[in-house]
Amino acid sequence: MSIVVLNLPSVKRKKEGRPKQCPYCGGETFQRWGQVNKRVKDTRDRQVKVHRYRCCFCKHTFRQYPEGVSPAQQSERLMKLCVIMWSLGVSHRSVSLILAVFGVHLSHMSGWRDVQEAGQRIGRRLKWKPSRIVGVDGVWVNGKGIMVAVDLGDGELLALAEIDEKELVAVETWLKALKQQHKIGAIVTDDLATYKEIAQELEVGHQICQFHVRRWTGKR
Ligand SMILES: [Zn+2]
Structure with a gap:
């Protein structure tokens, strides 16, 4: 029997270490500004910790997400899984049904958006270079x-x-x-x-x- 191992992004429950730069001004000194529990849609973890920081220079506050988590509801692992299932010929509605069996409730439209975003990300990564x-x-x-x-x-x-x-x-x-x-x-x-x-x-x-x-x- 053949076994295929999928290399999916890992998801951490919390982020170790402090941010290096403020995303607004590039400042390097911050104050801790609380912590929130964020619910995520994922195959394993359902909740992660997100730290908030306040930049001492520009006074903006921002969130630092753990690895594999973004402001989106879904983890990067789940997004990739949706894209892989769709590439293998599974319809968006069936992807949604398969995930429901594992306790993940994702609308077929969210799965569709994951596929569109993955395509756009690949497009942005492609750069010019001479290729013989x-x-x-x-x-x-x-x-x-x-x-x-x-x-x-x-x-x-x-x-x-x-x-x-x-x-x-x-x-x-x-x-x-x-x-x-x-x-x-x-x-x-x-x-x-x-x-x-x-x-x-x-x-x-x-x-x-x-x-x-x-x-x-x-x-x-
Ligand atoms: Zn700043």
Whole structure:
């Protein structure tokens, strides 16, 4: 039997240590300004301690949340779990039902928002950088075609787009913009014939992923 281990964010019940900087002015001296118990929606912890501080410089008060907790009602662990379940094809309503079995009451709209926010976070993390060789592949996520580009130098995600791999023109337009943006010299893809055509059109090198080549050879 195969077992998949999910690496989910950890959640702490309280934050150790004091804040280093005031989020408003960058000041470094604070007064403790009380503590509140915050209820969280999570798979394990239902309540965490949140400390409040007052900046001695600008007089603003702010909260310091423990690891894995934010001003949101849900813990980061629960948000990630919702996103993973949805990526595996579970509908938002079913995610809500599954969590209810474990005593977590989350509306299907909250699950939907988690997925949207996770997508936006990935988008914000993507930065420009020159990438000589890029791995390109298409995947299906919940009935939608998604194109993924990964820098094969450092393995970092370069771009994501909601495009069906079989739509030649859309894939070509997307790769053309990526080529100009990241100075791509070559792409590594699976054996789908359209990639060969696109690589020639865009004048970039093209190699078929060794994994796919081995699979073909194995079949023969
Ligand atoms: Zn301040």
